Amino acid sequence: MATQIFTLVGVLIGALTSYFATTVAERAKFRREMATRWDERKLDTYIEYLTCVKQIQRAAMAAGQAREQGVDASEALAAMEENENRRSILFETFVLLSNEKAATAAHTVNQRTWELLRMARTPSSGTAELRPIPLVEALNVLHEAARSDLTISSAVSVR
Template sequence: MGLSTSEQLLTIAAVLLGALTTYVTNYWTERQRIRRELLTRWDTKKLEAYENYVDRVRAAIYLAVELYEHREGIRLSDDPEARQRAELSEATHLRGRAFERIMLLAGDEVVEAAHALNAATLEVDWQSTGKTPGTLDDWRTRNRAVFAAINTFHETARVDLGVSGSVTGEAHPDRDLLLPPARRVREGAD
């Protein structure tokens, strides 16, 4: 028994529809896979950039603290001041390069948080080198501002990367600078 022409056309149409559906499904699935891979690759690059930037910020801060404490006689260093200044200068250069990667990869909120962090770190740099005058209390206020800006940067970077949770808020109480106890003045000493 043979199939009628209409049955043959219906069979051919069903086969063509099945093939077209399979093609469209495979095409869409492949596009989604590629899109996910690109997003993952960019998220990886962003995470590396964010991590490197914060590392560079912290490295410069620690060098600024060492220089400030040496200049103010709080804790003298074996390294001469000129060497400390050169190390700080190099660290700020590397921090600037890391910031440029943030500008290339980050979303608006992260870029703004990085700008605020840069401004706060410059205040610390300037007081450590003597470009900006200030007291020890000013110094501590500037350092507190830097670490608050780092926390803000962390928060915005986490949101940009889609990381759940928070590093601030009720679950994470405010923390202050870890400072040694105040020096005691010896009795009878001027």
């Protein structure tokens, strides 16, 4: 009888140990999967947001060049406004997914983008007036913050 009780207790301890080990492993796996899922979403959002900002910058520069050449800049300005609308919407997702450092850097990028938009909308603005706006520096800070948030090793900033 005592042998059967020891055997039963041993089986019970083994089953509980197995259950707890499996539960802990499954929870860890779930957390990794969720982190990976959100990191992928974060990366996609960061790329879309930064692409929008670059498209705004290119369109603003194209509008400035058109004005310098005496050509109609309305097409470039329309593209700039369309991308600004997209950037504004993407920014909300960006802030929801990013850490504080990346969100702060994105706010700075927004400020520089708005300066660029304001200057590009001014009829007298050419590319010479648009160049001094320090958007590229703000983008480099945002790139670094995004890499840190995504735990990607730092690389040299591209200008």
